[in-house]
Amino acid sequence: MSTNRALQKEQTRQSIIEAALGQLSADKSFSNLSLREVAREAGIAPTSFYRHFNDMEELGLTLVDECGVTLRQLMRKARRRIEKKGSVIKISVDTFMEFIQQNPNIFRLLLRERSGTSSAFRDAVAREINHFKDELTHYLIEESNYEHEQAYTLAEGLVTLVFNSGAEALDLSRNKKMQLKQRLIKQLQFIVIGALTMRKRQNNGN
Amino acid sequence: MSTNRALQKEQTRQSIIEAALGQLSADKSFSNLSLREVAREAGIAPTSFYRHFNDMEELGLTLVDECGVTLRQLMRKARRRIEKKGSVIKISVDTFMEFIQQNPNIFRLLLRERSGTSSAFRDAVAREINHFKDELTHYLIEESNYEHEQAYTLAEGLVTLVFNSGAEALDLSRNKKMQLKQRLIKQLQFIVIGALTMRKRQNNGN
DNA sequence: CAATTGAGCGTACAACTGTACTCTTAACTA
C-alpha cells in the first residue's frame, strides 16, 4: 500500500474540507456554496474536486459526520465533568453553549440542513441528533430508573429545548445570551420535575 | 384613484406569490428559487417581476408575513374551541398539526428561513414565533395567574416544543406522526406540571 | 379627445455554474 501518494491526496482532501468550512458563515449556507468556489479556496482546479468527492452533497455529508464526531467527543467530556460532581443540567448546557460559541458555522450547517433541501442531509442531521437523544435516554434509565418510553420522551424534550436555544443563541448579544441560557435551564428543570411528579402520581395510583 | 389598472396589477402580484408558493417543496427551498423561475411560472417576463418586488427577498418576506397571518387566524380559531371547553394542550397541538399538514410548504419556508442566509428573513420569522410566545404568555397570566417572567419562560418552552415537533412531523408516516404527537403532548404536560410544582414549592417557602 | 402614465415584453450581456474531455507529470509497481 502506498504512503506518499495517498498522503498527498489526503492532504488536499483536508484542504477541500477546510475550504468549505471556512466559507460557511451567517450569510453563506452550504447550499449556496459552489463547487468552483470551494475548489478556488482550496487552491485546486475545479475539475480536480472530483478526484475526492462525486458531489458537493458528498462533501456536505462528510462535514455533517465530522461535526457529529466533534459534538459527541464534547459530550463525553461533559459526562466526565458530571461524574466529578455538579448539576447535570447546568454542566450539559454550559458544554453545549460552549461548543456553538466556538463552532458557530458548523452548528449553522447542522441547523440549516436539518430542514434543508436534500433528504440525505436531513437524514444525516437527524441521525446526529438521535445520538444525543439515545445517549440521554440511557443516562436517564441508568441514573434515575426511568422506564424506557418515559425516558425517551423526556430525553427528546430536553434535547429539543437545548438544541433550539442553541440556534437562537447564535445571533444574540452576550447579555441576551445569558438571559436565554437562564430561561433554558428553568425550562429543563420544569420538564424534569414535571416528569418526576407525574411518575410519583402514577406510582401512588393517583 | 384607479380601479381597473390597479386591480390587474394586484392580480399578477398574486400570481407571482402563488407561483412562488407553488414551487416550494421538500426538495426546493425559497433560496434556490430563481427570479426567472418564478416569473416563468407566473406567466410574466422576468423583467416584469420588478414592477412588483425589488428583490426575491422582498417577495420572500411577503410570504412570511402571509404565513404569519394565516397561522394567527388559526390560533384564534383554536382559542375559540378551547373556550367552548376541552383540553388546552390537546386542542392547541391538534390545531397546529392540522395547519402544517395542510400547508407543509409554507411551514417549511418558515423553518428554513428561521436559520437561513438573510438576516431580514431570520428576523421576520423570529417575529412570527414571538407572536406565539407573547399570546401564550398572556394566556398563562390571565388563566393561571402566572407572574410575567415565569409565564414567558414557560410559554417559550411550550412554543419551542410544538414548533419543533411540527418540523419533525413533516417527513413522517401517519403512524410515526401519531407517536410523535403523543410524545409531544406528554412533554407539554411535563413542562406545565413542572412549572406548577416549582411555583407551589416557592409559595410554600420550600 | 389628446396627453400621460405605467404594466409588461423583448433583447442583450456579463457573470457564473457543473462537468466532459484531454494532457501532464510525479509516484508507484514489477
Next chain:
DNA sequence: TAGTTAAGAGTACAGTTGTACGCTCAATTG
C-alpha cells in the same frame, strides 16, 4: 529501470442567472 497509475491542470461548452435598457400600448387623467 521501464511501464503503469492516478492526482491534478487546462480547455471548452452549454446552461442559467440577475438586470439594464428601450419599446409597446391599454388604461387613466385632465
